Amino acid sequence: MSALTFPDAHDGADADALSSLHARLTAAADRDGLLDIAYRTVDTPVGRLMLAATEAGLVRVAYAREDHDAVLAMLAEQVSPRILEAPARLDDAARQLDEYFSRRRTRFDVSLDLRLSRGFRRSVLTHLPDIAYGRTASYAQIAEAAGSPRAVRAVGTACATNPLPLFVPCHRVVRSDGSMGQYAGGAETKRALLTLEAA
Known part of the structure; x- marks a missing residue:
């Protein structure tokens, strides 16, 4: 057989x-x-x-x-x-x-569905595209922009749980001392993205 x-x-x-x-x-x-x-x-x-x-x-x-x-x-x-x-x-x-x-685009232009983020986290995500390409902002600055200056840790959590990295640029958020902070793609990826944008 x-x-x-x-x-x-x-x-x-x-x-x-x-x-x-x-x-x-x-x-x-x-x-x-x-x-x-x-x-x-x-x-x-x-x-x-x-x-x-x-x-x-x-x-x-x-x-x-x-x-x-x-x-x-x-x-x-x-x-x-x-x-x-x-x-x-x-x-x-x-x-x-x-x-x-390829360094031919500095801002994304696609429709986003933010349903996976709610409350303050979603509010934080709506402020991240305001950080210009090639620039960074601190967690404290984003907390202030989101209307809760003391919520620095909550901003860190919002960035860490961002369901749309790159398109919602949480990689541009750094610590007040300029150090990287955490990133879903890993610290090396965050550094690579910031280096790409600074070039």
Whole structure:
């Protein structure tokens, strides 16, 4: 009795057929309102990023160190389980990221869905795009801008839990003494981003 064999999905024509089928299914799900969250991954100079978007806009950007599978599970629980890898919805965000890392873009222009941040944390995030490209602000300055000058630690927490790093530039927030502080992508990534913007 011979063993059943299946074509390797990574071989030429089979891979193309699978890719085409996936694209058709994704388009149908989107058209029929069954796709609540689309996601894709992109390779960048600071590692592989996962981008996820609802119909309202970009809802999550995750570094590899955050574990993309864990992030997708969290999105399924907190937003919707109707998630598909559907790159087309994120083409514009991916293009803008590429332009940013190529030093051809200093400000992102994509719709954002801030539903994963609430209260004071969300208020903090709305102030971060005001920090100009190539500049930094201290946690204390952001606390004051957000209307709670004493809430420096809370600003740190808001930055640490920012669901949209890069697009909402929490990497531009540093300690009052100029030191880096924490960052979801790691201290080296934060330093690399600030170096990129200072060049």
